[in-house]
Structures are given as structure tokens and as C-alpha cells.
Amino acid sequence: MITSKPKAHSETATPAGTPVRQLSVFLHNRVGALMALVKLLTDHRIEVLGLSLQDTTELALVRLVPSDPETAEMLFIEKGIPHVVCPVTVVELRETEHSLAHALAALLTAEIDINFSYPLLVRPSRQPLLVLHLDSPDLGAEVLSSAGFKVLTQEDLSR
Numbered sequence: 001m002i003t004s005k006p007k008a009h010s011e012t013a014t015p016a017g018t019p020v021r022q023l024s025v026f027l028h029n030r031v032g033a034l035m036a037l038v039k040l041l042t043d044h045r046i047e048v049l050g051l052s053l054q055d056t057t058e059l060a061l062v063r064l065v066p067s068d069p070e071t072a073e074m075l076f077i078e079k080g081i082p083h084v085v086c087p088v089t090v091v092e093l094r095e096t097e098h099s100l101a102h103a104l105a106a107l108l109t110a111e112i113d114i115n116f117s118y119p120l121l122v123r124p125s126r127q128p129l130l131v132l133h134l135d136s137p138d139l140g141a142e143v144l145s146s147a148g149f150k151v152l153t154q155e156d157l158s159r
Contacts (some may be wrong), residue, residue: 016041021069025062046072052118067158072115089132089140092150106147112140
């Protein structure tokens with residue numbers, strides 16, 4: 001099943017930019033399946049900026065942040081690859097008062113749940129970047145920004 005929902009409020013562009021979008025794909029747990037997916041993207045000049053893999057006996061859930069989510073989604077539709085698109089919050093961390101602990105404290109204070117997270121493979125500003133799937137992405141980005149964190153947009157990541 002190909003799941004591509006229309007852009008919700010949290011996925012629309014703001015003056016700050018377009019929220020980062022993650023594509024999730026289930027792959028059969030076979031040797032080379034992940035490589036084939038990544039090769040398909042790179043053959044179409046789409047970089048994988050972030051990747052999370054959760055393996056099960058028969059399937060693997062691949063969550064990825066592509067450099068060009070629109071083209072990646074069209075490619076998946078064209079190739080019949082079932083996928084889901086969702087907005088994620090990407091936050092820049094530092095060793096100072098903008099550390100992981102401080103980001104988590106800001107989200108906790110606002111009672112925003114984190115469903116899952118993973119680091120990005122790229123670091124445009126040479127600082128660690130963390131992908132967060134939040135139960136309230138707009139509010140989470142606002143809370144983190146208000147706490148002094150840099151929240152990145154798709155434009156910050158895409159080259």
C-alpha cells in the first residue's frame with residue numbers, strides 16, 4: 001500500500017522554511033535490500049541524509065531523510081514501493097546549554113512526546129543533528145526554538 005497523505009498543517013512551508021520530511025519504507029529482510037533502495041535513490045541524485053533501520057524476522061523498517069523528498073516520493077510511487085511520508089523535527093545540539101539533556105527538558109516541560117529519534121549523517125554546521133518524531137511537530141519546533149535551539153528546515157539540509 002502506498003501511503004501519501006496530503007500535506008497537513010504541520011507539513012506546510014512557513015516563513016522559516018519547509019519542515020523536514022521522512023520517508024518510511026518496509027523492505028523484505030533479504031541480503032542487499034537496503035543497498036538496492038539506497039542505490040535507487042543515489043542513481044537519481046538523491047542523497048540519504050539520515051537513516052534508521054529496525055530489523056525483524058521478515059521485514060525491516062527503514063526510515064530515511066532524503067535530500068529531495070518530493071523526487072524520492074515520486075520515485076517510490078513510480079517503482080511501486082510502499083512508503084509513508086511524515087514531518088520530523090531536526091534540532092542542532094551543542095555541548096553547552098543546547099545539549100541533548102536541555103532539548104529533552106524543554107520538550108518534557110511542554111509535555112511533548114518523542115516517538116522515536118536518530119542522528120543525521122550530515123552536519124551542515126559541523127554540529128550534531130538529531131531527528132525527532134514528535135507527537136506535536138509544530139509545537140515541538142516552537143518550544144525548541146524558544147529554548148534557543150536551531151531547528152532545521154528541508155532547505156537547510158537539501159543541497
